[in-house]
Amino acid sequence: xxxxxxxxxxxxxxxxxxxxxxxxxxxxxxxxxxxxxxxxxxxxxxxxxxxxxxxxxxxxxxxxxxxxxxxxxxxxxxxxxxxxxxxxxxxxxxxxxxxxxxxxxxxxxxxxxxxxxxxxxxxxxxxxxxxxxxxxxxxxxxxxxxxxxxxxxxxxxxxxxxxxxxxxxxxxxxxxxxxxxxxxxxxxxxxxxxxxxxxxxxxxxxxxxxxxxxxxxxxxxxxxxxxxxxxxxxxxxxxxxxxxxxxxxxxxxxxxxxxxxxxxxxxxxxxxxxxxxxxxxxxxxxxxxxxxxxxxxxxxxxxxxxxxxxxxxxxxxxxxxxxxxxxxxxxxxxxxxxxxxxxxxxxxxxxxxxxxxxxxxxxxxxxxxxxxxxxxxxxxxxxxxxxxxxxxxxxxxxxxxxxxxxxxxxxxxxxxxxxxxxxxxxxxxxxxxxxxxxxxxxxxxxxxxxxxxxxxxxxxxxxxxxxxxxxxxxxxxxxxxxxxxxxxxxxxxxxxxxxxxxxxxxxxxxxxxxxxxxxxxxxxxxxxxxxxxxxxxxxxxxxxxxxxxxxxxxxxxxxxxxxxxxxxxxxxxxxxxxxxxxxxxxxx
Amino acid sequence: xxxxxxxxxxxxxxxxxxxxxxxxxxxxxxxxxxxxxxxxxxxxxxxxxxxxxxxxxxxxxxxxxxxxxxxxxxxxxxxxxxxxxxxxxxxxxxxxxxxxxxxxxxxxxxxxxxxxxxxxxxxxxxxxxxxxxxxxxxxxxxxxxxxxxxxxxxxxxxxxxxxxxxxxxxxxxxxxxxxxxxxxxxxxxxxxxxxxxxxxxxxxxxxxxxxxxxxxxxxxxxxxxxxxxxxxxxxxxxxxxxxxxxxxxxxxx
Numbered sequence: 001x002x003x004x005x006x007x008x009x010x011x012x013x014x015x016x017x018x019x020x021x022x023x024x025x026x027x028x029x030x031x032x033x034x035x036x037x038x039x040x041x042x043x044x045x046x047x048x049x050x051x052x053x054x055x056x057x058x059x060x061x062x063x064x065x066x067x068x069x070x071x072x073x074x075x076x077x078x079x080x081x082x083x084x085x086x087x088x089x090x091x092x093x094x095x096x097x098x099x100x101x102x103x104x105x106x107x108x109x110x111x112x113x114x115x116x117x118x119x120x121x122x123x124x125x126x127x128x129x130x131x132x133x134x135x136x137x138x139x140x141x142x143x144x145x146x147x148x149x150x151x152x153x154x155x156x157x158x159x160x161x162x163x164x165x166x167x168x169x170x171x172x173x174x175x176x177x178x179x180x181x182x183x184x185x186x187x188x189x190x191x192x193x194x195x196x197x198x199x200x201x202x203x204x205x206x207x208x209x210x211x212x213x214x215x216x217x218x219x220x221x222x223x224x225x226x227x228x229x230x231x232x233x234x235x236x237x238x239x240x241x242x243x244x245x246x247x248x249x250x251x252x253x254x255x256x257x258x259x260x261x262x263x264x265x266x267x268x269x270x271x272x273x274x275x276x277x278x279x280x281x282x283x284x285x286x287x288x289x290x291x292x293x294x295x296x297x298x299x300x301x302x303x304x305x306x307x308x309x310x311x312x313x314x315x316x317x318x319x320x321x322x323x324x325x326x327x328x329x330x331x332x333x334x335x336x337x338x339x340x341x342x343x344x345x346x347x348x349x350x351x352x353x354x355x356x357x358x359x360x361x362x363x364x365x366x367x368x369x370x371x372x373x374x375x376x377x378x379x380x381x382x383x384x385x386x387x388x389x390x391x392x393x394x395x396x397x398x399x400x401x402x403x404x405x406x407x408x409x410x411x412x413x414x415x416x417x418x419x420x421x422x423x424x425x426x427x428x429x430x431x432x433x434x435x436x437x438x439x440x441x442x443x444x445x446x447x448x449x450x451x452x453x454x455x456x457x458x459x460x461x462x463x464x465x466x467x468x469x470x471x472x473x474x475x476x477x478x479x480x481x482x483x484x485x486x487x488x489x490x491x492x493x494x495x496x497x498x499x500x501x502x503x504x505x506x507x508x509x510x511x512x513x514x515x516x517x518x519x520x521x522x523x524x525x526x527x528x529x530x531x532x533x534x535x536x537x538x539x540x541x542x543x544x545x546x547x548x549x550x551x552x553x554x555x556x557x558x559x560x561x562x563x564x565x566x567x568x569x570x571x572x573x574x575x576x577x578x579x580x581x582x583x584x585x586x587x588x
Numbered sequence: 589x590x591x592x593x594x595x596x597x598x599x600x601x602x603x604x605x606x607x608x609x610x611x612x613x614x615x616x617x618x619x620x621x622x623x624x625x626x627x628x629x630x631x632x633x634x635x636x637x638x639x640x641x642x643x644x645x646x647x648x649x650x651x652x653x654x655x656x657x658x659x660x661x662x663x664x665x666x667x668x669x670x671x672x673x674x675x676x677x678x679x680x681x682x683x684x685x686x687x688x689x690x691x692x693x694x695x696x697x698x699x700x701x702x703x704x705x706x707x708x709x710x711x712x713x714x715x716x717x718x719x720x721x722x723x724x725x726x727x728x729x730x731x732x733x734x735x736x737x738x739x740x741x742x743x744x745x746x747x748x749x750x751x752x753x754x755x756x757x758x759x760x761x762x763x764x765x766x767x768x769x770x771x772x773x774x775x776x777x778x779x780x781x782x783x784x785x786x787x788x789x790x791x792x793x794x795x796x797x798x799x800x801x802x803x804x805x806x807x808x809x810x811x812x813x814x815x816x817x818x819x820x821x822x823x824x825x826x827x828x829x830x831x832x833x834x835x836x837x838x839x840x841x
């Protein structure tokens with residue numbers, strides 16, 4: 001196979017973490033090549049504000065997302081079922097092209113709780129050993145909130161997050177989230193303006209003794225210049241943010257925060273339409289010597305590199321490790337092996353409320369616009385006697401009520417006809433939803449491996465996802481939904497209609513693109529694939545970015561932590577690894 | 589009709605890529621020739637490459653549907669969203685034309701779906717597992733529906749009375765009505781989705797004519813800046829809806 005000239009660092013996948021690592025490693029003087037299998041994407045051109053507000057094209061025809069025809073995965077709820085391909089997208093929406101899913105994300109920019117990073121030891125300490133059953137394979141992360149704080153801060157200032165601090169260096173701040181971990185300074189920008197529905201929610205939640213606050217948003221509340229010198233403009237609340245691209249420089253993405261600087265550097269090269277097929281190990285198996293790449297003509301060649309960063313979407317990172325034979329695949333029967341272990345997700349529910357007399361104008365929106373509360377997230381409340389651990393946030397997130405998504409529910413085939421039309425005309429402007437968004441604890445039977453039957457366009461096995469919610473998730477989600485119902489009633493609407501998450505995980509309805517795990521981080525190579533710097537224990541010149549590293553999924557959106565872990569890794573590469581390349585940063 | 593679904597913008601981008609590849613094949617770069625390599629020049633930008641949407645041509649009748657198929661879709665869509673005192677129904681809003689153009693294009697061909705075998709029915713939680721593309725499913729299902737109503741009532745679906753049509757559609761939705769060769773519930777779900785898409789998507793795609801769907805519910809359409817209205821709590825939004833290409837009042841009296 002032909003070989004390209006060796007590079008200092010090869011970055012596979014060019015979304016948020018790829019751009020962050022490229023920016024940091026080129027700053028350190030390395031010659032960096034990034035490869036991205038999708039197209040170049042320029043937000044102002046591709047999502048011009050004159051045509052970006054197109055629900056059919058972007059959401060229903062899924063123009064911004066991975067095409068299953070190119071690559072999909074197979075899914076099943078348990079090992080007794082035969083996995084079948086996800087033939088069209090549904091439950092989650094991986095991105096494609098430069099910027100990845102960071103182009104169509106909402107901008108919900110959370111930090112996890114300090115206790116989330118020690119989920120196993122914390123819960124056992126507070127509730128006893130029985131709180132974590134044998135099959136619940138949760139782990140401590142091997143990194144602490146305090147260690148990540150400077151990197152959370154760095155990402156929030158890169159993005160220009162709009163929000164209100166609730167805990168500044170230990171001092172609780174009025175108007176912010178009193179449950180959050182201590183932060184070293186205020187958010188770079190003030191909260192977004194608040195529309196009616198979140199305002200009513202906040203009043204009702206406060207009346208019940210809860211602590212609502214404005215959602216931290218990578219949607220800009222005012223003009224901003226970030227620390228790299230890149231300028232952004234204020235959000236216009238058009239309501240096409242979640243699942244859409246922003247051509248207004250108002251939603252943070254790699255394009256709007258890093259690329260204007262990075263793409264000018266002479267020591268950085270980006271190759272688009274270039275797909276990584278396999279990591280090639282050196283003969284001793286202790287380093288990656290090259291990555292096999294395929295260009296758009298189907299020609300394959302080897303790209304040697306001193307340092308390899310895997311920064312594709314979580315599912316693609318895991319699949320590439322499995323296809324390459326890097327690390328030992330996880331076996332759910334024995335609990336042995338590590339790659340594919342602890343796949344987790346998110347559990348969501350909603351409560352619809354409809355007023356007779358209040359016009360909510362629900363079409364106004366931004367991706368992370370809303371009032372939220374963490375009173376029932378993580379271990380912010382006493383779980384004694386509840387029968388579950390973990391939690392989630394509750395809030396009104398007004399991303400914009402695009403009509404098809406609001407009025408068509410693939411799970412309800414009765415919503416049509418003469419009466420439906422009258423009811424819809426009467427209620428659309430006066431209806432909104434309280435959302436709950438909860439943790440998924442990892443479980444012995446939830447994992448990723450290669451499918452024995454189905455193949456992608458290159459003839460390689462698809463990945464197989466075996467996943468279902470356990471009693472822990474259902475009890476927790478029902479508990480959150482019950483709280484949301486109480487708050488909805490306190491708003492005094494005409495109608496309150498909860499939608500609990502019942503039964504097995506279903507690939508059809510959209511839930512969240514918060515897939516996690518499969519090459520998890522931890523404190524030792526027996527129970528984890530990566531050390532605290534996302535460096536592979538067995539292969540020290542390989543670092544794996546993304547929520548791939550999460551040992552389980554807390555109750556928050558993952559991107560803030562994904563980025564903080566990436567910056568934390570980049571700093572360790574710059575300050576330690578490059579002084580002794582090829583060496584582990586943590587001794588096993 | 590935009591059969592490849594790329595739009596002119598998409599085609600321009602593709603041909604730009606092909607040109608680059610062709611140049612490279614003539615001997616410029618030995619490796620990775622199909623990939624676009626960008627180095628040191630800033631974010632690439634090329635004029636006239638915006639991937640703007642491609643409007644459906646609504647100046648003629650059906651591209652995909654046969655006469656009997658169109659009769660079924662018009663009748664069923666109108667039962668799902670009937671014309672009433674509040675405004676137009678699905679037919680007046682162009683929903684059947686919208687569905688026809690979608691089925692004649694990329695969507696109808698399942699161009700972005702994974703359509704490799706082997707095939708199995710699977711669990712409900714595993715989603716769509718039919719071998720049919722949407723276009724094939726419409727063709728098979730409508731034939732099956734007319735066969736079923738002929739057998740039971742000696743008439744095609746379109747010739748049934750409104751109440752009988754509703755009852756039949758409800759049986760499709762519940763799975764009580766089986767069809768020869770196609771899963772009735774899967775088809776009903778597809779049809780309902782497409783009707784809602786046609787009534788509420790941007791008029792550029794042939795449905796939601798004169799923004800009838802948006803006017804019905806009070807959705808203001810493809811507006812860029814709603815900042816001034818965020819904190820106008822409880823106040824009706826004062827402006828009429830607008831589509832990607834404007835609104836009729838801009839070009840017609």
